[in-house]
Amino acid sequence: MSFEVSATDGEARAGILTTAHGELRTPAFMPVGTKATVKMLDPMEVRSLGAEIVLGNTYHLHFRPGEDVIGDLGGLHTFMGWDGPILTDSGGYQVFSLRDTILAVDDAGVTFRSVYDGTAERFTPEAVAGIQARLGSDIAMCLDVCAPAGGARDELAEAVRLTTLWAARQRLAPRAPGQLLFGIAQGATDPELRRRSIDEIVALDFDGHALGGLSVGEARDPMFETVADAAPLLPADRPRYFMGIGDPEGILEVIERGVDMFDCVLPTRMGRTGTALTSAGRLNLKNASFARDERPLDERCDCPACSRFTRAYIRHLVNQHELLGLRLLTVHNLRFLLGLTAGARAAIEAGKLASFKAETLERLDTA
């Protein structure tokens, strides 16, 4: 693995991570392709919007269509028509966020019912390593235990203990050729547990490190404080990944604190529910005020939706449940967040992240 930090600005970093399927520039926003598709979009569009890496989901791909089908057909890159870097999560987040489906958790793994047909399934560190090896992703993630927001301290401590135990075992499991493996630190916003988890995970010597168990419903200020405390404890020569943040303010806050990679379903999910993320804030396109609005979604945006269509037209499409409307919003939302992240990267290289952040946040309030 090679990860080169090319510029820093305060705690923030700009870098390049080299994977088996090419480079990605950091900070990087990673569009989520849960079921081997970034919903609504062709992979060529995803790339043209500025994405350099996409996420796939181990839990969902394991059940449908199954890692053996994908593996036999040449792996996830070939299967989904994306030849750039892919990161797969471990499925741990899905298992532990669908708490009603959990049958048993023990030191060896977790047994749960599939959301697809209710059949019992078991994930162990070795099993999720095997699934991710078959999928052939460039970056695999460790199986972790994500405790719910506001969980009792002993529950958080147990999540930290199991996460370390499982990470140590997954590190020894076979991987796809050139596949990187990232460890995940838990501990919610508890300073002592977070530090303990980071110390234990870092000691296992992974290719990169993720902060898990954040952005799961806790208050934002303690979450950002946790990132500020955590990032300097993670090795500076490895990428740092904040799991599950994708609102413009949140992206800028974690970049400023030294995070290199992040993902979120927000831009694609918002697009499918009729909301545009713009440089001036969020627009609900169902709103009657857009009925005769001839402006683009975002006057500062260069995406195909903004360069060709009006808010009035997109509002009409959304209200008539026309697929094109949801597609155009998805295209725009992704372009906006990818452009914002690229802008932050350029600002770090110029040593001007603080002013870039201040100007961006000020503009976000004007919708």
Ligand SMILES: [Zn+2]
């Ligand atoms: Zn746009």
